[in-house]
Amino acid sequence: MKILHICALGGTAETLLLPQIKYFLSQKLEVEIACSPGKEVEELQNKGYKVHPINIERKISLISTLKSTYQLTKIIQKNQYDLVHVHTPIAAFLGRIAAKIAGVKRIVYTSHGLPFHDLSTPTKYKFYFIIEKLAALITDLILSQNYEDITTATKLSLCPPEKLGYLGNGIDINIFQRDRLNASHQNKLRKSLGIPDTADLIIGTIGRLTRKKGSEYLIEATAKLIPQFPNLHTLVIGSECIGDPEPIQAQLIEQIYTLGIENHVTLTGERQDVPELLGLLDIFTLPTFTHEGLPRSILEAMSMSLPVVATDIRGCREAVVHRKTGLIVPYQNSDKLAEALGTLLSNSQLRQAYGKASRERVEAEYDEELVFQRLVQFYKELGIVFP
Template sequence: MKILHICAVDDTAQTLLLPQIKYLLSRNLQVEIACSSGVETKKLREKGYIVHSIQIDRKISLISNVRSIYNLARLIRNNQYDLVHVHTPIAAVLGRIAAKIAGTKRIVYTSHGLPFHDLSSPIQYRFYFTVEKLVAFITDLILSQNYEDIATAKKLGLCPSDKLRYLGNGVDTYRFHRDRLDPSHQSQLRKALDIPETANLIIGTIGRLTRKKGSGYLIEATAKLLPQFPNLHVLVIGSQLSTDPEPFHTELIEKIHKLGIEQHVTLTGERQDIPEILGLLDIFTLPTFTHEGLPRSILEAMSMNLPVVATDIRGCREAVVHQQTGLIVPPQDSNKLAEALAILLSNNQLRQAYGNAGRERIEAEYDEELVFKRLASFYQKLGIHLDETSTNLAINNF
């Protein structure tokens, strides 16, 4: 049976969707991807994945959006997919409309955080809710990465409750395991990242360089922390995509230089060795204030026995248990962020306790195998047969 996954950019396919796609391929399904072309497209194709390059803007633009719907509908109609599975806000709306036009029998939507949330303006909230409610009529199943979105959707009457299911988010607990780190490699990696030898405490964050991911607040917090922790170093892991609606890279660098802390901050750019980089950290933080589903970066950090400081927003507050696996702080508040980080920076025993509790929580609730099993169950209820005996390893680097 043939499945099409649709998302806005190939980076999303590479970083977020690939584990599920690999699993579905191993169960003897034909799985293809449709997204805007980028640097990851060639890499995915070289590994054997079928990627259809269709331009999908990450903003509302009538002419461009209509063109995307037309091209997606043509692709879906020509390939006669048994199920279309959509992701990311704009692509999810356009993809569902296209799938309906093309006559697809099964349409599934994974919400990586509903686009309306408690930090939206009233106008934004009403608009995005109305759009989501309308396209929910043509959606067979809506999968949520967190429980809070399900409760919100039911409370607001977004769709019939039998269309809503919890999928969750997960991490490869084998790959993200501190015991797999090689001390000599870690030492070399530290040098390669130009982390000063004097740095004895390291904080890190992961995410695209957009304003809403909150790295600017981390930089402000760092400046506040340095008088107390002069040997502190910060790693900002991630890059800026050309399609990002709110580019932030230049502004972030300017902020770092304005505060005079460039010797204490490293912008790593895009990295593939995330477990190893996380292995260098003492604390992980995600000061985001955007619409998160259940941030995988937090789960990966917890899997690596790191304490986490996260903001009090949907998804983050579900993953991090306050004063058990980390600390929760108000969003867009560098003072409160600095205070929480200072608590952990000054207490190694507390860092270890939170980190160990985080790893236990990941093993119990956020192993990606649990997500795969839920997804398989949802697909089977929609009439998509998965071969549980198959061990299809046709994809390179599977």
């Protein structure tokens, strides 16, 4: 049977969807991808994955929206998929319309965080809610990465309750495992990043360099912490995405130099060695705001036995258990972020206890094998037959 995954960015397919795709390919299903062109798409194609490059904007524009929908419809009609599985808000909306026009019998949507949220303006909240509610009419199954979105969708009557399912999120806990790290390699990695030999405490974050990830609050918090922890270093792991509506790299660089902390902060750019980078850290933090599903970066850090400081938003507060695996702080508040980080920086025993509990929680709740098992069951209930 044939499945098509649709998302906006090749990076999403490569980072978030590839584990699922690999699994279902191993189960002898035909699995393909449709997303915007780019180097990630070329890399996936070179590895043998079947990817259809379709330009999908991350903001709504009438001409580009119609064009993308038309191209998606043609691809779906040509390849006669048994199931179309959509991701990310705009790509999910267009993908569902195209799948419906093309006569696909099974349409599944994974919500990586509902696009209407606490910080939305009333106009945006209403707009995205209407979009999601209309799209739900032509969706057979809506899967959520967190329980909170299921509660919200049910409360707001986004769709009939029987259309909702909990998928969760997961990672390969064997790859993200501290025991795999090589001490010599870690020392070389540290030097290659320009981390001073004197740096005895390292905090870090992972995410696109976009406004909503909140990296500027981490930079502010770092500046507040340096007087008390003069040998502190901060890693900001990630890069800007082409077409991102709110890029922030230039602002971060200016902020770092304005605060005079350029010797205490490293912007790594895009990296493929995330487990090793996490292995350099003493604390992981994600100062994100607006909306999240269930951040993969937090799960990766927890799997590497790190304590986590995260913001009080959906997804983050579900993954991190306050005062057990880490600390939850208000979003967009560098003072509270610095205070929480300072608490952990000054107490190695607390860091170790939270880190141990983090690893145990990931093993029990967020192993990607659990996600695969749930997805297999959902697909079977929709009539997908496994060879």
